[in-house]
Amino acid sequence: MKPDLLHVQGLSRRFGGLVALRKLTFSVAQGEIVGLIGPNGAGKTTAFNVITGTIPPSAGTVRFDGRDISGGPPSRVVVAGLARTFQSASTYPAVSVAGNVYRGMLSRIAGSTVGRLVGRRGGMLAAAQVPAEIDAILRVTDLASWRDAPAGSLPYGLQKKLGIAVALATRPRMLLLDEPAAGLNHEECNDLARLLRLLRDEHGLTLLLVEHHMALVMELCQRIVVLVQGEKIAEGAPEDIRQNAAVIEAYLGAPDYAHA
Ligand SMILES: Nc1ncnc2c1ncn2[C@@H]1O[C@H](COP(=O)(O)OP(=O)(O)O)[C@@H](O)[C@H]1O
Ligand SMILES: [Mg+2]
Known part of the structure; x- marks a missing residue:
């Protein structure tokens, strides 16, 4: 076990x-997908x-x-490696897709002891890796072509996926997803299932999924x-x-x- x-x-x-x-x-358990x-x-x-x-x-x-x-506090939980997405789309609508992902990265740096101790220097050290890391996250979540678009201009399904991208930017080991399929059409739902399976299988993430879409829950968990x-x-x-x-x-x- x-x-x-x-x-x-x-x-x-x-x-x-x-x-x-x-x-x-x-x-x-490590590597499991559990439904709540x-x-x-x-x-x-x-x-x-x-x-x-x-x-x-x-x-x-x-x-x-x-x-x-x-x-908590939540910053400590994030640094421990546990991230979440929210029931409603929770991104900054006027900020670009890449900018939203960057904010997720900042929450990791700001919450860590090292980040607090070195302050601005910590930000500058991390800055060297920022563009590559943003690109990697946007590739995984298939949002690369929307990189510079304001988050609010994305179709609803992609805004919810951006919520997952922002959570991934904190480099979690485990992701808690609150109704990720709510409001998604059939195709978006299949796309979400593919992404969640990819995160588990290829990126080693452990997932806890709150969801009313029973076909999705039964299939994934x-x-x-x-x-x-x-x-x-x-x-x-x-x-x-x-x-x-x-x-x-x-x-x-x-x-x-x-x-x-
Ligand atoms: N901040 C809060 N203050 C008061 N009651 C709350 C608060 N958050 C949730 N509740 C209540 O707690 C219960 C559980 O809510 P919630 O956790 O949102 O349920 P679910 O996500 O399963 O739909 C509900 O009765 C809700 O009204
Ligand atoms: Mg709820």
Whole structure:
């Protein structure tokens, strides 16, 4: 068995009287693609927010590569090698595609101890590698022909892909993706599946995928964790989850799932 890269233990998060996440425990092994699914409001985005240090947990721990990263801050989580994408397109619309990727690179440099210590010199040292690294990321994500276009001028599907490119610019070992297929057409969705598989197979990335598009989840993930009202109700291989009575009852059988 491969060692766990991410291990989440007893993670809880309250918002006032609402328990958005209740004692969530799961692991993701190095090189795995794991799905995190469940109805709207189940706590999936909250789980991402707590894991990446955007908000602190009410209880529980997050370990990444054996290190305790519970409670962030997000810059420390990024430097540890864990990056995320957001549910909505989160790029700077007036900034070029390359400029957005550069901002992702800066967040890595700014968050590292070395970057803080050497300040401007750190920026200049990194500057020598910047163009080549931006080009490499744009090649992988197939955005090279849009290099100088303002992010806001890209079709929606490509804006979401740029969100992945920005996350890749932090040189992560693991990527958390929050509904990357939402709003994508069939072709864009196939393209996304290809990219995610490439990132895992060719670039050694480990992926945690929140997604309602069940065909995509079932096709890509080795393992799926199911959240309902903040609690894990099931975990297993796609074929087991598909047939799990509790999962069908709480999520897969719901009318609003029928389109996926
Ligand atoms: N910052 C917040 N303040 C208050 N309640 C929140 C906050 N973020 C999320 N929630 C609530 O927590 C629950 C889980 O939300 P969320 O994690 O966004 O679910 P999902 O991503 O699975 O749709 C929802 O009831 C939501 O309204
Ligand atoms: Mg969400």
